[in-house]
Amino acid sequence: MENFVFNTPTKVIFGKGAENQVGALIKAQNCKKVLLHYGSGSAKRSGLLDRITASLQAQGIDFVELGGVVPNPRLSLVYEGVALCKKEGVDFILAVGGGSVIDSAKAIGYGVASGGDVWDFYNFKREATACLPVASVLTIAAAGSEMSDASVITNEDGWIKRGYSNELSRPVFAIMNPELTMTLPAYQTASGCVDIMMHTMERYFNKSDNMELTDGISEVILRTVKKNVAILMQEPENYNARAEVMWAGSLSHNGLTECGTDGGDWATHKLEHELGGLFDIAHGAGLAAIWSSWARYVYRERPQRFAQFAVNVMGIAPGGDTDKTALAGIAAMEDFYHSIDMPTRVSEMGITLTDAQIEEMAEKCYTSAQGPLGVVKPLEKADMIAIYSAAR
């Protein structure tokens, strides 16, 4: 078992009508001016933004707006946000949306408070020294960014997608009303649930002696999401299922699922980042398209672990041959992904990967990893090419 630090200062306000508390919560922060940061459509169309601005105005809170965040949030908008915050004297950022908006808010927060070129933090040049306080009204259960220290930004110059983690960016509060996620299209709901499961699985498939308590919690999160996303494919307005998935999204990525472990593998995420940089796909769908190819490529390094996953998460009968059980678990995961209309190969997203594209992604991924990628089986560039090819 590994030593660990568990640090989840984000205050979660969870449930029906929670968004109506946003004005009072920000008021308590004693900030001068707020950046209201959001995406490109649904928060405005649904009337959520109007309710939030009304809540801010009722508390006499001064704010400026910056919309337009897109999935795989762009560095150019981050630069725009940094400039706007400096000009307007913004000292608090409220993200209204999903992980992309929150990630963009964190990047703006670093840029304003740490100074210099914000891309430096994502490009391994230096560490952030400060971040503006960030909070969110969450509208998509997926990324877990509402409680995490992580953010992912895409630099359009070369379409480089990079993640950066720093405790400074843990949000102050997260407002989570499952009702706000009810109108999400099925594809986005399913893609979000894959992301939640993968945040748990990236940590679950590790190389350390494990902590039973962490393993058990991870398995509960995975079973709960698996069960409830299936319900949501039939009943998108099932409140309890939306709530289970939404809370699972936060717990999967707030640190709870890595206590006592080595932090996990993360190869699937990094391989998907290159795919998501090159093609504008839903992050969760990209993860689903790659995971089983990664899993079959590496499972022999920890067959017992993959067998435990098969039995405790996928419901494979225990007691059989370890390798067979492990492989049955991977196949069952593919069946599950297909059952919620998620791909298990890149081609299922309508993308025909060329050898040159695979070479380019592997090269970028290896550079981004700054050496062999992952811990279950540290991947060299040739391994990445093999996995991308299998996932083609």
Added chain:
Amino acid sequence: MENFVFNTPTKVIFGKGAENQVGALIKAQNCKKVLLHYGSGSAKRSGLLDRITASLQAQGIDFVELGGVVPNPRLSLVYEGVALCKKEGVDFILAVGGGSVIDSAKAIGYGVASGGDVWDFYNFKREATACLPVASVLTIAAAGSEMSDASVITNEDGWIKRGYSNELSRPVFAIMNPELTMTLPAYQTASGCVDIMMHTMERYFNKSDNMELTDGISEVILRTVKKNVAILMQEPENYNARAEVMWAGSLSHNGLTECGTDGGDWATHKLEHELGGLFDIAHGAGLAAIWSSWARYVYRERPQRFAQFAVNVMGIAPGGDTDKTALAGIAAMEDFYHSIDMPTRVSEMGITLTDAQIEEMAEKCYTSAQGPLGVVKPLEKADMIAIYSAAR
């Protein structure tokens, strides 16, 4: 499913040698003077206090000491601590010990920062308005006070034991090195594990629609503690088992096990508080002595819930008659308590309860509850007498 707030700001530093970071952690708090608060023996004998004072001195941190906290921590020492802190200008309290020391530290923190008679908060007279920052080096896995908003103090004037919960008292950080718990006597280890399990079970046995994710996490915590305390009865220096139990103690009581629920029943805890006020017994042992009598008295109000507990925690075969399964789970819990030398009746602690004592405890308990106690079956005074009598 109920709306909820999840707020766990306490930073946990977990693992071998974690206590050596205490000086640096306090230094970062920019406080003027620290109260070093501890118990009456083991932390001093083991050399832990010497290492902590060395760590404080190495950082040039000014501190005063107050030892002498006993199990069921006393109001008189809290008063002494409040006076000392005011005289010395203390603005940060470091508790070195278990739940009793941390609870005493929280009470002192309220007394200094909120002013007036600190007993007022425990006696329903008023709410605290502030609390000095509190942190701990934990030496016993049991109370969960290291991350919780709760504290329990005993007023020697009438031997009244009362709990008070307020978010203001959530500790700033908790240093948790499982090695520090290895020298605990088996009885204290077992008693602590009962407390951990009961913190989870008090919330698990509730009256609301539940959250599957919370149920699953609670069941994992219970199974993990049950398994690992049995290991510790044979191998008290098993690091991994100590670590599983220690982390379970925090998760059981930091809010995670009540997300989406009504907060739980808590009757067993309140009934034990009266027993612990009258007789100086280990809190966990007192809980074990009462729980099954409470459970048999109330299970018919939620037989399905008790049956779920029987199957998912106690390993009773599913599918049978609900009431029989529920009762088999309660009996299995009694067997488990006996297997770790915990009592399931008060007499097993060498105490012969008189009718007058039962009457007195029920009267105090009813007064303390300010009305019917618990949610599974709200207990009137006559119900309390029946449960105490069954637990005799």
